[in-house]
Amino acid sequence: MKNYKMVERNKEQVCLLCMSRKADARGSHFAPAGLIKHTIGKRNYEEAYAIDLANPNIDSHFGRSNLKNTDPTPTADLHVADHIFCQQCENDLARIESKVIPFLDKKILVASPKQEFRQHVISPEGILMETDSFDRKTFLLFFYSVIWRISLQQRLESGSVLVSIGFDETIRRFLSIWINNSPEEFAKANVFFPFEVVLLTSTARDIEGATFINPSIYNSNPYVFYMGPFIGLIYYEAGPGTNKITGIPAVLVSRTYANDGGQKSVRVIDMAKEAWDAANYVMVDYGHKEYLMNMVKLVAEKKRISLRDAGILMQHKTEEMLQSGQGFDWPAAAQAAFESVVK
Numbered sequence: 001m002k003n004y005k006m007v008e009r010n011k012e013q014v015c016l017l018c019m020s021r022k023a024d025a026r027g028s029h030f031a032p033a034g035l036i037k038h039t040i041g042k043r044n045y046e047e048a049y050a051i052d053l054a055n056p057n058i059d060s061h062f063g064r065s066n067l068k069n070t071d072p073t074p075t076a077d078l079h080v081a082d083h084i085f086c087q088q089c090e091n092d093l094a095r096i097e098s099k100v101i102p103f104l105d106k107k108i109l110v111a112s113p114k115q116e117f118r119q120h121v122i123s124p125e126g127i128l129m130e131t132d133s134f135d136r137k138t139f140l141l142f143f144y145s146v147i148w149r150i151s152l153q154q155r156l157e158s159g160s161v162l163v164s165i166g167f168d169e170t171i172r173r174f175l176s177i178w179i180n181n182s183p184e185e186f187a188k189a190n191v192f193f194p195f196e197v198v199l200l201t202s203t204a205r206d207i208e209g210a211t212f213i214n215p216s217i218y219n220s221n222p223y224v225f226y227m228g229p230f231i232g233l234i235y236y237e238a239g240p241g242t243n244k245i246t247g248i249p250a251v252l253v254s255r256t257y258a259n260d261g262g263q264k265s266v267r268v269i270d271m272a273k274e275a276w277d278a279a280n281y282v283m284v285d286y287g288h289k290e291y292l293m294n295m296v297k298l299v300a301e302k303k304r305i306s307l308r309d310a311g312i313l314m315q316h317k318t319e320e321m322l323q324s325g326q327g328f329d330w331p332a333a334a335q336a337a338f339e340s341v342v343k
């Protein structure tokens, strides 16, 4: 299960955010720790997966106290890397996080975030929560940074680019200007956010439920980012968009409710539990299918059998693994089946 293969970087290379200073920072988080803790558990209880759909691999990282951790050797933290940023950018990112994370924790992600928010019922599937009690620019800057870092992580890990190069570069430049700005200047500045963002969460969701942070696998406008307790939609092109946001009720993502230039408030859509679960299920199910399909292809190649036979073989083996307890869940069982078949 240890196939994690991040591109090795050293401190002489350039910071991937500002592209000017040396990447001397160590232990940089791709997904902010403050977001991860809502998804993969508290320190030492973490449960993280990096699923590489192109080369069937699941690397898992379990905290020392997590019961699923049967391997005594410490594993690399999937969400941390050395020498991707300079210390300056690292500090600036941390500063924005330290402002936004407490707001997310105390105001948005609590069970009843009622007092400070104006609430507009969109449909039975969700409510638009709106507040002026937090600086919208800082809030959006934080989510821009998360989206960009998730995209960067994907690029460094698998070489695949899930977003267009133009989008990636525009958002990097935007961040390098505004993240590095002093808080005072940033507060005064008239900041133009180049891409509209819609943020969705569910205050009714099961906190134990989701165990992944990953970018969109749908090539659509908007891009869809799953970020632990949030789903972010970012519109990289103006216009109506292709609206292929599988699993998310279309009525919730009406662009009327987006954080566009005309808004001054912080806006988040609070999805009903059923709608949230359905959206996440579509994502996980899609990932599983893609993952299995790629394993089946490799099995067919290695064994010189038809795709159909490889599919049947993998299905039987996966069920066997699940029954014999060799996989605690579906992806782990499929991975064990794959390894036993190709050996």
Ligand SMILES: [Zn+2]
Pocket (backbone or CB within 6 Å): 015, 016, 017, 018, 019, 020, 021, 085, 086, 087, 088, 089, 090
């Ligand atoms: Zn930098």
